[in-house]
Amino acid sequence: MSKQDEDKPDDHSADAGPGSRPLGYSPSMISDPRLRYEFARAMIWTATVGAVVLAVTIARPLLVIFGGMVFAAMIDGGARLLGRILPIARGWRVAIVLVLTVLFFAWLGYFAGSTVSQQAAQFPSVIETQLNRLVDWAQTQGFDISQAQLSKYAGGITSGIGTVTRALTGAVGAITTVVLIAIIGVYVALEPQLYERGIAWILPQGQREEFYKTASDMAYTLRRLMAGRLVGMAVEALFTYVLLVIIGVPMAALLAILTGLFAFIPNLGAIISGALMALVGFSVGVDTGLYTIGVYLLVQNFDGYVVIPMIAKKTVDLAPALVLAMQLIMGLLFGVLGLFLADPAVAMLKVALERRAEHNQSEDEARAAAGHGA
Template sequence: MIAPEGRKPEQPGPSDFRDPMTARELKRAAVWLGLAVAIALMWLLAQPLLLIIGGLVFASMLDGGTRLLGRVLPIARGWRLAIVCLAALAFLVWTFYFAGASIAAQFETLRSVVTHQFNRIADWVQTMGLMPKNSADAIGEQVMGSLGRLTTAVGTALGAISSLAMILVIGVFVAIEPRLYERGVAWMLPMEKRTEFYETSAKMGYTMRRLMAGRLLGMAVEGVGTWVLLAVGGVPMAALLGILTGLLAFLPNIGAIVSGVLLVLVGFSAGVETGLWAIGVYLVVQTVDGYLIVPMVAKRSVDLAPALVLGAQVLFGALFGLMGLALADPIVAMIKVLLEESSGNKAEDAQAPVPAAPLP
């Protein structure tokens, strides 16, 4: 374009998208804007996303049970999945019926016993001069508020029935046809990335199944073992403490600490000998779980550092509440598998021989 005499040639402006620089900057701005929107949506939709993740975790449990049942029953996968779902439903119905019939009334008693025992400890600490009264009262209010929320959440589990139902429905649908959803996610990826995605997805599914199988085994061992041993030692509310211990076993590290505190407080409320028996029960159950079940599961799934799991639980619990605390361990395990597979694929690509250039 020839500019008129005395005037400089015209340059493309910001509204001219044909300019390569403008198009490049618009693409960059769109990427950063999309990333910011995605982060904001993840934050605003954290609870629904956690429900979806919980559904996937439940689907891995159903899939693992279906695969395990296939080793003894050579029938179609649909029938095996139906048997597993019916067994899980029967267990949930029995648990709610049993809790509602003979245990729900003990929650208020448990709260009263724990409150009384903590007040006795606080009075002893103040008598020894180890803590000012104001500090003890503040800590007491905080601790008892947390324990109260725990017992209230367990005692009024029907209040969370909608979230539980959503997790169960998502888990059942995904377990019925897992390949359908896997292909749906792969469809959104480039063709050259789909093989890597399928391999990573298979590894994540294998790890999740092993992790959840070990978690269920640990919950059963801790819950039943605590129930039986406490009943033998004459500890009050043995059945309730066994159920709480089994449920809290789903939360590594933190669950063991909370259940241990409850066992010791309730045990010493019935006498010194009963309290010592409760301590012994806690040590035995945790030793069996920590030195037999956890190492066996870690060899078959993913070995997570305890400090890493505890840090993730604190972080997710502070950000997303009880649901984040419960799902912190599976999420960290899946992230670790994803990073390991990604780094392994990159290492294989780096070690692959470079094809020779064609001769001229």
């Protein structure tokens, strides 16, 4: 057989159809290896771009679903805590947690409506006045800065937030998002095993056991993380209110509520609440401003070195720089909702990576033991 005959495709080597009739090559088959390689590369790039576009498109719904998981973990943590003192069915414990949550928000709304509403109306003017004083002081020190420049920078930052943020920051969008998160969280908290089995059923059978372990670790970590956040919020709000009332700082109730809410966002939340507290304090006088700074430092140190370690211990050991970077990214992409969920997202990613590393290590040890046995 000649060289040319060897290079020719053998049509008779193809799969035979009915009656053993040779079919030959398909018209869509690429016989040249170089063309097949380039075609594979093009398909990989196309799939990558498509995955990125799909991720951007469904990012907001996925974030809402994740927010529902976080809310479910908070409800589940409360139900488990009640289970230690009330030996009743899980459904009743979940119902008690939900009723107490609704009552708390109803009281907070009543308190805010009767006590904090007047302070909230005065709050913007106080902040604006203090910012103007800060700009005037900076100008006397030789800094070329003005209120118009600050407004311009703030407007640029706001306009840089994407479409998802604009959808979430609207009044209707925000209410809809909160309602969806609450509904998803309640459903998942009532029957968490149902949804866990549903996800496991999609996975290959050999990966289901590892998935159950990872999901259990994630749920445990999320419960501890949320417990630390809630306790920290309550402690910071209570201590801030008491310490500010002692010296007569104006808007103590509003500042306490804002401090408690911002405590849910580590790092950035503490900075924002501290800045607002100092601005209000300096509106009264230098002594009051310095006192509010002292209150801020005392509360933050007590929460950071006593409350959070006591609740979370080593369960959620997150690097502050990593959390801050995730907050900046998710805050830019998703606004306030991204800021609130950045910390839980980092914790879940950390647990998943740790479980994957442990699984790979156990597989390597098993292969090594099998090799020694052989």
